[in-house]
Amino acid sequence: ISLGAGLLQYAAQDLRWLSLLPGAAGAALLVPAVLGLLPRGTYRAARGLPSVVLLRGVAAGSFIAAESFVPLMLVTQRGLSPTLAGFSLAAGGVTWALGSWVQSRPRMAPHRERLMTLGMLLVAASIAATPSVLIDAVPVWTVAVAWAFGCFGMGLVIASTSVLLLRLSAPEEAGANSAALQISDALSNVVLLAAGGAAFAALGGGTVAHTTATAAGSASHPAAFAAVFLPMAGVALAGVWVTRRLRSV
Known part of the structure; x- marks a missing residue:
C-alpha cells in the first residue's frame, strides 16, 4: 500500500x-x-460498516487536501505572512475539540447519524467558502471563520466514525476494522492530496508555489486554487450522502 x-x-x-x-x-x-x-463494499458505500469506513476517508481526505493549500493561497494571493496565514487555521483546533466533545455527550448518542450529516455539510460549506478570499473585496478573516466551522464539523464526524465502527463490529473484529478505518483515512489523504496537487499544477499553480511572499502580487492564479477547493467541496458533499447509509438497515 x-x-x-x-x-x-x-x-x-x-x-x-x-x-x-x-x-x-x-x-x-x-x-x-x-x-x-477494507470491508467488502466500502467503495460502493454498502450500508453499515463499509460506509463508516468510506466516510472516514471522504471526510479526512477532502478536508486535509483542502487545508494544505490554505496557507499558500493566503500568502501568495492575499500577501499575508506565513505566520498570519497559519493563525487563520489555529481556531480550528478549538472548534474541532468542541465538535468532538459535543458528539460525546450521552444525550447525543441517539442522534449520532444526524450529527455526522451536519458535520459533513459544515465541512463541505467551509471548503467551498474558503476560495472566496481570492476576491479582493472579501476580507481575509473569512477563511478563519469558515475553517472554524469546518473543524467543528470534522470534530463531529471523525470521532463519531470511531464510535460507530466499534458499535457495528463484533468484538473479535474490532481490531481489524479499526485498522481499516485508519487505512481509509491515510489513503484518502494521499490520493486526494495528489489529485488536488495535479489539478493545481495543471492550471499554473507551479508558478504560484515558487512565488515568494514579497512578490505575491505578481503571480495570481485563482483558477489553480479553485481547482483544488471546489472539487474537494464536492467530495465532502458526497460524504453527506454516505452519512445516510451508516445504519445496517
Whole structure:
C-alpha cells in the first residue's frame, strides 16, 4: 500500500506523459491491496460498516487536501505572512475539540447519524467558502471563520466514525476494522492530496508555489486554487450522502 500510494503521489507531481508509468504501477499495487484490507463494499458505500469506513476517508481526505493549500493561497494571493496565514487555521483546533466533545455527550448518542450529516455539510460549506478570499473585496478573516466551522464539523464526524465502527463490529473484529478505518483515512489523504496537487499544477499553480511572499502580487492564479477547493467541496458533499447509509438497515 505504501509503495503504491507513494508512486501515485510521485506521478501527480509531474504532468508529463512519462508520469503515467509510475501512476499506473502505483494503481496496480494499491487497488488489490486496499480492496483486501477494507470491508467488502466500502467503495460502493454498502450500508453499515463499509460506509463508516468510506466516510472516514471522504471526510479526512477532502478536508486535509483542502487545508494544505490554505496557507499558500493566503500568502501568495492575499500577501499575508506565513505566520498570519497559519493563525487563520489555529481556531480550528478549538472548534474541532468542541465538535468532538459535543458528539460525546450521552444525550447525543441517539442522534449520532444526524450529527455526522451536519458535520459533513459544515465541512463541505467551509471548503467551498474558503476560495472566496481570492476576491479582493472579501476580507481575509473569512477563511478563519469558515475553517472554524469546518473543524467543528470534522470534530463531529471523525470521532463519531470511531464510535460507530466499534458499535457495528463484533468484538473479535474490532481490531481489524479499526485498522481499516485508519487505512481509509491515510489513503484518502494521499490520493486526494495528489489529485488536488495535479489539478493545481495543471492550471499554473507551479508558478504560484515558487512565488515568494514579497512578490505575491505578481503571480495570481485563482483558477489553480479553485481547482483544488471546489472539487474537494464536492467530495465532502458526497460524504453527506454516505452519512445516510451508516445504519445496517
